Amino acid sequence: MLEEKKNDFISRAGTGMTIVAWMAFFAMLFFMFEDVLLQRSNPNQNITTAVNGYQKEVVLQRNVYGHYISNGTINNYNVVFMLDTGATDIAIPESVANKIGLKKGQTVFVKTANGDAKAYRTRLDRVAIGDIAIDNLRATILTNITGDEILLGMNFLKHLEITQKGQLLTIKQ
Numbered sequence: 001m002l003e004e005k006k007n008d009f010i011s012r013a014g015t016g017m018t019i020v021a022w023m024a025f026f027a028m029l030f031f032m033f034e035d036v037l038l039q040r041s042n043p044n045q046n047i048t049t050a051v052n053g054y055q056k057e058v059v060l061q062r063n064v065y066g067h068y069i070s071n072g073t074i075n076n077y078n079v080v081f082m083l084d085t086g087a088t089d090i091a092i093p094e095s096v097a098n099k100i101g102l103k104k105g106q107t108v109f110v111k112t113a114n115g116d117a118k119a120y121r122t123r124l125d126r127v128a129i130g131d132i133a134i135d136n137l138r139a140t141i142l143t144n145i146t147g148d149e150i151l152l153g154m155n156f157l158k159h160l161e162i163t164q165k166g167q168l169l170t171i172k173q
Contacts, residue, residue, distance in 0.1 A: 058070075061167055067083075072152075073126070081129065081150050085157060087151045087152075088155065090155060092150050105121040114144045117144035119142050119143060123136065161173075
C-alpha cells in the first residue's frame with residue numbers, strides 16, 4: 001500500500017513537471033515570436049543619425065505592410081510614428097496625448113480615414129526622429145483613433161529633405 005502511494009505521488013509529480021516544462025516552452029516561444037512580430041511591424045526601433053557636416057540623416061526601412069514606422073519622441077516622451085504624407089498635421093490618438101500630458105486646445109472637426117471626428121488643437125515643444133528634431137509644431141489630438149501610433153504629417157515632414165529608394169526612406173535636415 002505504501003509502495004502504491006509512493007508510485008502514485010511520483011507519477012503525479014512527473015506529470016506536473018511535464019506540464020510546467022511545456023508551459024515554459026510555450027511561454028518562451030510566445031516571447032520570441034512577439035519580438036519577431038514587433039521587428040516586422042517596426043523595423044526602425046533603434047534609430048541612428050549620421051552627421052555629415054551640418055546635415056543630419058536618418059534612414060528608415062519600410063515595414064512588411066509597406067509603411068514607414070519609427071520610434072521617436074514628442075516633448076522627450078518616447079512614441080511610435082507612422083510617416084503620413086497625406087496628413088496635414090501631426091495626428092495624435094487621445095489616449096497617447098493623455099499619457100504624455102498634452103493640453104487640449106481649441107475644439108475642431110476633422111475628416112480622417114475613420115470618418116469625421118471631433119479633435120483638439122495642441123502645440124508640441126519638440127518632435128524628433130533620432131537627432132532630427134523640429135520645435136514648436138501644431139498637432140491635432142484625435143478622439144476617433146485607437147492604438148499608440150502617431151501620424152507624422154506634413155507640418156513636420158515639410159521641413160526636411162525626403163528621398164525614397166526601394167525599401168528605404170532617407171530623411172535629411
